[in-house]
Amino acid sequence: MTEPHRFTSIMNCLTRITRQIVQQTSCYSQGQIYVLPLLMSVLPGIDLNDFDKTSITLDFFDTIFMLITCADCSSAVQTRNDLSDVIQEKITQCFTGAFLSPKVRKIVASLVQAMVTGNPIETIKYLLPQTCQFIKKIINNMERTVLLTDCKGDIELTWFLILFSELVRARGDVLLNYKSMIISIFHQCIHIIHKDSYQAIAQAATNVLQSLSNVYPIDDRSTIDNKNVLSVRTWGQSVDFDRLQIQYHIPNADEIDFACEFIETFIYPELTSLNENILTMSNDERLRSLTIILYIAIGCLRMVPRIDSKHVSDFMLSVVSTSSNPQFQCSIYPKEPKFRENLRMRLYIDIGHLLGRCNDGKSFGRCFINENSTS
Template identity: 45%
Template sequence: MIFNFVFFFLLYRERKANPVWYFTPPDAYRLTEQNITDFVNCVKECAFIAIFTKAYLKEAAKACQYLSMLRPELIVPPLVEKLFSSIDSMSEPHRFTSIMTCLASLARQIVRQAPHFSQGQTYVLPLLMAVLPGIDSNDFKKTAVTFQFLNAMLMLVTCVDCSSAIHTRNDLTEIEKEVCLSTAKFEDFVTEFLNRTFQMIDTLSTEMSDAVVVITKVNLEDHVTELALTSMMFGIVQQCSKKIFQTVREKITNFLAGSFFTPKVGKLVTGLVRAILKANPEETLKYLLPQTCERIENIMSHSETTILTDHKGDTELTWCLILFSELVRARGDTLLIYKPIILSVFHRCVRIVHKDTHEAVANAAKNLLKSLSYVYPLEYRLTVENIEEPFTDFLPIR
């Protein structure tokens, strides 16, 4: 690992040295392209073997990252093949998590178009689809590694179906045509990802241990899962097409309709809402805030005489107010048109004595004040170009 870093640093000093401050060696003494290739071929097998050693996985992943910067065509394809071969391996499940940990550090080399390695993008959709079975509520480590890999990839790609570009552009290479055709699977990926996420949430919400979480601190695993899930969902919706965002919004809205969740999984659900709310607050509020406020009003109307002073609380009301507090995190200007129903909820619920319910109301007030007083960016996308069809001026895969 140290030798690998020294070689990489030496190459950087030779190729990027400042002529004012650093000595520039003569061309005859510099590392040649063949030297770099020979070095990568010499070290890569040791790095590949080290991936499967528990004690040195991080060092192996870092070594593969450096090597992929030098020669991605020699590092990325073998590791991708190893991942595909490990997915169905029942006898060695640790191989799957080890290789995914390594590939997460190679995400940039996979998605970018390099002069000598442009086919990395052809692996993106197959990889995204292949790792989805790693979302397993019974195996936190595998789920965490899967989320880590998906997060690394989704922050670097634009989730847009570019398949129609092969009919509108005549400047595409064969690899670019293949990549454009593969992007037609983005919607399938998003749908399957959400289905597996919802399945995981449903499983967690029915576990016997859920009753304990109500009176104890949220454990580290739940917190890590919540952060990763929110980050992944935001990675998708902040730079996806309108069609894919609509699919995401509809599935999350349908999942929330008429349901309420316990504290253990509530944060996972609100994490999904927070992501789509940040990416497109207008449309998210349109389909969620009025329905949530109406649901709260109905609960209060049917039992207001007892619910205000009931120290046991109402689980459904508590969940609705938690969701309400999440929705008022939206950009301040998008909340103004909902002022009457927001104030109505506060007037009805501010006197509730149940601890968790009152805390949800307090959080809603805090989030609302922040939303109305903070300055927010209007766009979070990585590019300001138009990513919708017909792709005549801009192609998202480039």
């Protein structure tokens, strides 16, 4: 531990032989008894003064925890297998408290994201209502003119919006139960002018739409809970991919309707406001509106069909030999998403109009529009 170069070399070697250490084989059956002492011995490698040492230590932890199953073997398992009311209250109070430091926010947000991925139903049940309640309480205690003009913002409100954006990463079918609550928060917060706050609400919009409309795995575990099997016997075992029974989230009709309603409710007013007030809006207002439009588009354009266009005749082929496989697209939705128009075409036309109307004095807005149009 006192010689960083030797420590990093040893940790590099250990990271690459972790499967052989944790796996129970006839050739080396004693490796598993050294796992816990090994984890304890390398823990001091997390040194804030040495980035390389910390990095390789965390890499080792990440690798070894991907190969072993962590289980609570204490006597509490025989007592009850769920969280007590006191523990649930402590966890809820912890995550719904105000974390003012940006670094702490990122750490706590990543923990919330892991909880939402692992157990979305219980996490949303205990955290989302309280988070929304705190957001509404802060907004009700502030004047609306302050929210629309104060660029400094409220640190506590910003944290709860970040927490809200992480919570709405939950599965689409779980979010359906909190539809009115989610829509209400967006109505109250979407016009906040503070940069960190509107970026959090914009990210929440992307997360909501992707959770509702995307196909993604919701359970890809290679092992199942079995009280009659010791988890230590499965450490380090490889899995036949053909035998994996991965469960996917497939959007249903209600989720598609929710996503379409969300898009209709929030993106068109922003487009209308930009078209009508682009020359009188401040830079902060313009950036807020463009950010909201950009993040909603990122979340929903998978649902929007491509723009129908004529085939380009007399097209000059590239002199460089290239090979590309055409992508076949097929519908994965139980019903066709219905919009008042092709949103891709609407964005294309409106961005063109905005670029033409922004004069030289609005070059900051022009650059932002150019950046968004290429994203």
